[in-house]
Amino acid sequence: MAGRNSLFIPGPTNMPERVRLAMDIYTEDHRAGSAPEFMMPLFEDLKKVFRTKTGEIIVFPSSGTGGWEAAITNTLSPGDRVLTAKIGQFSSLWVDSCRALGIIVEDIDVEWGEGVPVEIIAERLAADKKHEIKGVIVCHNETATGVTSDIKGVRQAMDASNHPALLYVDGISSIGAIEFEMDAWGVDLAVAGSQKGFMLPAGLGLVGVSQKALDAGKTATCPRFYFDFRMMINQNRTGYGPYTPAMGLLRGLRASTDMLLEEGMENVWDRHHHLAEGVRRAVRAWELKTCAKKAQWQSDTVTAIMVPEQIDGQELIKRAYNDFNLSLGAGLARMAGKLFRIGHLGDLNECMLFSALGGAEMVMRDMGMAIEPGKGVGAAVEYWRKNS
Template sequence: MSDQNPVFIPGPTNIPETIRKACDIPTMDHRSAAFPPIYDKARAGVARVLNMGVGGEVVLFPATGTGGWEAAVTNTLAPGDKVLAARHGMFSQKWIDLCQRHGLDVQVVEAPWGAGVPVDAFAQALAADTGHAIKAVLVTHNETATGVTSDVGAVRAALDGAGHPALLMVDGVSSIASIPFEMAAWGVDVAVSGSQKGFMLPPGLAIVGLSAKALAAMQDAGLPRCFFDIRDMLSGIYPYTPPVALINGLAASTDMLLAEGMAAVAARHNRIAEGVRRAVAAWGLSPCAQSPELYSDTVTAIVVPEGVDGNALVAHAASAYGVAFGAGLGAVAGKVFRIGHLGMMTDVMALAGIATAEMAMADFGMDVTPGSGVAAAQAWYRETRAG
């Protein structure tokens, strides 16, 4: 696969040269006075990207989003605590599995893959929990496997409607820094992300935002933690060797995002995603997401016709054209292929991915007219181009 071609996977994403260079720094003594300003700048930038508000904290672990999930759970909950979660895709399932491995009592609401978080079922469960046994509600904001974005604000409304004090924890790994995320306005207590998606960095940082309520919950949390102990992270000195280069890159990333403006970042993602969706419609195919209000602006999972193996299609695109698309995962493995369109992405890059997908589908004998999706996306991009 050529490293000159952009990737169209939902992470790791393409890295802008400015950020790549920011990660390319000489070895630094992380116990010297040179490191704290870098760390503080990166954390402050993330807080602004999250729209965190006052009273919260950002911590940065040398890990990926999964490490962020573990930090969220182990720092705020106690053994045997009940949590409410929905299973509607690969990553919501993984978070449930992580909680169960930590001895938590997970009340699972089942939903189809392609559906969003079942807000009505959550509201019923919260209203029925008059003893407030549920200590946390878990939401996968953007289900990467199916290309579905759920309504976090509606879950907060369900919590408030039931007068329920549970913590609201949100997996924003493939949403934060790409699509609207309002930590304070939505009353999110723990927000988890990773460096390798909307922040456009290499993998290696788990990014965790905590509200004042989540910070207070740490005092009574009883689950074991050591490496992921947020109390150590907030002690005033980084508790182990920090990934200085990635943190310097994160400071550059947040500078870039905030200079563009988070509203503009979200609008760009929406516009590019809509071009991809119009291409999918022109091919006569459909997204895995059940309805338009669920369509993700960071990744589109495309259902392939019966008899076509979506994962084989992805492998063919990689071997024949040197372009990476996302394979289907879990319950939709082989049934979809995914086009990631987040992070560093432009109209021109998106068109290259659409054209390559058309070539691969034509090679597989699918009934797709070469150029049809490209033309549909071109028309949209021309109609909505900046300026």
């Protein structure tokens, strides 16, 4: 099939040429005397992406799931209790992982399409007078439903009851793309992955860790070795790692961190909003609904678009791929077949997104949906052009 794949899954995201080239290198001597000159500034600059001055950033050769496991095992002990909300497929998986690792999870089940219920969390924390809840775990951006939750609000809820629990945030599909403020929001554990806002292949799990979280680690008894913060921090301080680092990916991380900081984090967030809003205008012009039930929850990194009941969203995605070399995101678990997702995070611009919108129009038409051809694209054209 001629031409390139139009990739609009919500991660792994399109890799910028600069990042690709940074990684396309021959094997390096990671133990060379010059290695720390590379490693140490990288860790410093990552802090600027996470927006922390007081925390540490630890990078594991793993997926984001590994970063998550690291956050849990380094700060909690078996039998500890955490509070969380299941707002979609990924937040539900975190619950599974906590339980597998011996943590007791108090989970609030929320209708998919809604964000983290800040009020309920506030209530639970207020009720937890004995401070049995050791951690509050929230998914910043639920990739499955295209819902962004209010992390700042969660922090305010915690502060309101002076609750000492640690705040764990799954920022895998938010950090490096939409507003995220580790220090200002009092996030203790911030988990990111290389394959989303960092525009790299999967293979690195990044964890931002507050000093409070590091302190908690001193008494945490979850068994850990590979994901042990202490071993990593001790070695990273010398500019090396406790085991062979994934140098190729780290070179790419250097490039993508440079790109993010050169653009400026606020500009990166604005760009994501600008592109997302054009996609949402298209969705409205198509007279379709997003999975996100309210505008406040609509994610700037991925839009999940509900299809009419008689339409099989899974078939739609399959046709997009087979007929037009267009990769869209599928509905997952309880949303399987009910929606399709357009990822719009990472290295994108308006013209690239027309591939997603025009392609989606073709396949929706082919599926028999009553979309007026060009209507959605036209709405985006009008929103994205300079003098509108």
